[in-house]
Amino acid sequence: MIVIGLTGSIGMGKSATAQMFRDRGVPVHDSDSAVHELYRTTAVPVIDAAFPGTVVDGVVDRQKLAAAVLNKPEAMKQLESLIHPLVGAHRDAFMVRARAQHAPVVVLDIPLLFETGADRGVDVIVVVSASAQVQKERVLARPGMTPEKFSAILARQTPDATKRAKAHYIVDTGHGFAHAGRQVDGLLAALAGR
Numbered sequence: 001m002i003v004i005g006l007t008g009s010i011g012m013g014k015s016a017t018a019q020m021f022r023d024r025g026v027p028v029h030d031s032d033s034a035v036h037e038l039y040r041t042t043a044v045p046v047i048d049a050a051f052p053g054t055v056v057d058g059v060v061d062r063q064k065l066a067a068a069v070l071n072k073p074e075a076m077k078q079l080e081s082l083i084h085p086l087v088g089a090h091r092d093a094f095m096v097r098a099r100a101q102h103a104p105v106v107v108l109d110i111p112l113l114f115e116t117g118a119d120r121g122v123d124v125i126v127v128v129s130a131s132a133q134v135q136k137e138r139v140l141a142r143p144g145m146t147p148e149k150f151s152a153i154l155a156r157q158t159p160d161a162t163k164r165a166k167a168h169y170i171v172d173t174g175h176g177f178a179h180a181g182r183q184v185d186g187l188l189a190a191l192a193g194r
Helices: 014-022 033-039 043-050 062-069 075-102 132-140 149-156 162-164 177-192
Strands: 002-007 028-030 104-108 122-127 169-172
Touching: 002 014, 002 177, 014 028, 014 122, 014 177, 028 033, 028 075, 028 149, 033 075, 033 104, 043 075, 075 104, 122 162, 122 177, 132 149, 169 177
Parallel strands: 002 104, 002 122, 028 104, 122 169
Antiparallel strands: none
16 A cells, blocks of 8 residues: 655645545545544543633634644644644554555645654655745635734745655646646556556
8 A cells, every 4th residue: 555645835735635636536534634523522621621711512612722822832832742643543543444445545634744754654745835926825815814824834834845855746736726636647647557
């Protein structure tokens, strides 16, 4: 089984690219979705204990949690130390299921692939990228996003140029998603021929 580590900075089109793999029958583990699920289940008591007032009606309130950690490096480090092992266990369960189904290729969609060291556990690194201008336009068009929030998020992420330099493949979404889809097809064909 070939394990693809899919990553890309905010606004680069990583989620859309992950969906392209799904549409082609490739199992995808989405770390962000896992976090959303954990914030409704396993992580609730852990987050509530560490960050009182961030759980509302038995669910982690993402906005309250964001306010509790934004621009607070120690709080962010604490949150990551609590969440990353839970996401890792979720991903491990996904891998067991994929192996049992004899999937030839799987995708681990991990926004912080390099930042968490998860790149060491994959066979192929795929970076989703676009120009800085396209990225900025996409991100600032999101509801509730501000230039300050965008800057804070970028400060926590490995720079795009560094990610690109570490990639085995780059999917460029800056020329539209049909173009990106053709790149995904080419990538899967290349892996099938390995």
